[in-house]
Amino acid sequence: MPKYIVLLAQAHETFRKPELEALAELEGLKVDLSGHDEKKPVLVVDLENEEQARLLIKRSILARGIYELWGFGQTWDELHEHVRKFPASKSAPYKNVSFKFDIISFQKSRSTSEQRDIMESFGYMDLTGPIRMKKPDETFAVIELYNNPHVQLKSDRELEAVYLGRFIANSQRDIIDKYDLKKRKYIGTTSFDAELALISSNIGLAAPGKIIYDPFAGTGSFLVAASHFGALAIGSDIDGRQIRGKKKHSITTNYKQYGLTDFFLDVFVGDFTHNPIRPKFKLDAIICDPPYGVREGLKVLGSKNPERYADKLPTKLENGDLSHLRPDYIPPKKPYHFDALLDDLLDFASVHLIDNGRLCCWMPTANEDYGERMIPQHPELELISTCVQEFNKWSRVLLVYVRRPRTTDGANLAFKDRRIYREQFRDKYFRGFHLTSKDDS
Template sequence: MVKKQYLLYMVQIHTNFRLAELESLADLFNLDIDFSKYNADSPFFFVELDNDDQARQWIKRSILTKAIYEYWGKGETMEQLHDTIKNLEGFQTRKEQFKHSSFKFEFENFQGGKKKDMATKVKQMETFKYLNFEGKIDLKNPHETFTLIEEYESVVGNKAATVPLSYTFGRFVGSSDRSSMERYDLKKRPYKGTTSFEAELSLVSANIAQVKPGSLMYDPFAGTGSFLTAGGHYGALVMGSDIDGRMIRGKGANIDIKSNFNYYNESNKFLDVMTMDFTHNALRTNLVIDTILCDPPYGIRESIKILGARDPERFIGKENLVIDGEKAFLRKDYIPTKKPYSLDSLLDDLLKYSAERLPVGGRLAFWMPTANDENVETIIPLHSNLELKYNCVQEFNKWSRRLLVYINRGDTFNGPTNGGVQRSPSNFRERYFNHFNK
């Protein structure tokens, strides 16, 4: 089959996550895409695909892409652009194909340029006269949209550049899912808290984790359910747990994780959430969990605790304590004792659990904080059955967090492992409060 050239127009935000998102979505839809010409510094990615449907399918879930276009031409000047368009293979056929379609022109500026007035737009549109489009110009509901993207150098001296570096022209084929960022914006979400994760990167995480419609996604550190929300948006049936019952109960009538799903009209994606210590996991072992996506406790806003006693000797002989004829630990008001735990051990447990519960090919994705204030190597947790597929870093001033994404490759994989090793150099919480925030 003859392939066609398409142009991806991407955002220049979270560029460390862009390729991982595009690759994961391509793999999810079984698309064979050549990423060798991908350039992390450019908002454009030229790629060959079979047809428009493939292009639309690939990009419709992307958060870090704006849109995908059928490529028509590119040049450093308008004259050069027109030359490349006229020399495009199959140019005459293309012209014929859209000759009678209703259409409109759109103008995009990347990194500069002024907003164009109508007269400038008309003047520029007229230079495309040779396309001989005879269809009606329809600004509201056109059949085809042709877009001219001008790319500028970011800043020249102290001023935004006025002369474009390049002009690219294409036919709009499909938009991304970027508009969902507004829909899931935390500002508008009924139930949220200090641990809630922002919409943009939680949706990106769900894409890189390859959350699939109709599959089961589990967040073992659900908190206010940001990742459950993102997973539900991409069609998974979601369930979560958290050791802190207050997170699960929410903030009174209709302000809880479930009510967020109602608010988004996605209640059919919400299975349930429960109060549970992840390290004492009660989910049946033969439950197939397709994806695990989470944000484990960093020990910043919530301490890392698991069930158990800090000083077990104190409880010897009290295991079967009875109150009013009822075993204490079976009473509704029973609050189990908790003891501190290390992030390293918790992440070891998470990897082990994922290796045991995910199907082969299933993904585990989670966020891990690292400190940048001391020159210490970041050691990424590894498990012999899990392939570390992505390590996408989001930098802050003195600390960073990274999305780690693993694929379960099964028992025969035999990858490197570092379970049981102390990886975090020193107490992250203490350093966060005493160093990073000053």
């Protein structure tokens, strides 16, 4: 079976394999990704043909491109030995077409003269076509990996591996710039990073014909990202100001900006704990970044002191009008703990996801606390991956669950005995993650 080199981005390394696994599932491809190494920017995979190679990375954000492998080695001599053995029947179609060489070096810089010497070392390939630096018929890439990254002089680093590949296809990594928040017309303080929103949508299997829901939509970062891949998006948020927008801009404005209005179902204002979506309404995926309670305390509708609001209940009239219909009415809110939110989110997903549907949700954690016990579980959901984005003393983790196939009538199986956050993340965040209590160890 032909081998191909996936050239990976040197960013968000723990997300790379889950994204490729999700894309392979979307395209119905069987590919072994066990060779992935988070420390290396290349991955060699077996695929049946070029078409499968294109399908695997055509919408990837964390892959840069894919190449047909012509040779590899731990030394230059080994590489040239392998290239010489590459079947002539496979290389013949590329002998007389225009071409160019790309020299891609990791952990080392190459001068122009060194690059030229490398290209000329492949003279035995007998490529008789013209060299064309712009829009050649074929591009050959020499990919060098060097170890000892802590050596100050790059020239002193040792060659770890070197590959020769024929370019097949690029990924969609270039769309990150298109969706950059700096260029977006409507954003807020909680708008999610465009690159990670797109990656989350890939891992969530957003695709044409699928319905994606974000119950904490904010300014619609995940909605837009999912719709870029053709999914129909619906969102909600307890903060009506973000849903309604400001001045002339709203989530709808962003959809118009990117030409995605055909994929926008709707958004509504609502408290997630009192969600109006009917239990029989099924979703293909839930992709969200639940509020952590950092910028403000996490709250839901209700009151710690119900008697305080007794005179504002809907049954009470003010000048003949129901109080909750008055334009100046502000519904009371009560504190809500993040661990309870995660419990409720998993319960909601168990009811509303289709069989094998995905829940992709972000969870913050202090680095000192992170471990298996911190990850919420549910009997109807299978945790398939955890992707970590590290900051200084804290991280946020993308938890990816799959809804297990239903063996009953699909009723909600509540699983409440899993209070994992003994101390609110918000408290630790503001005190700088110091003074950890013994109970947290």
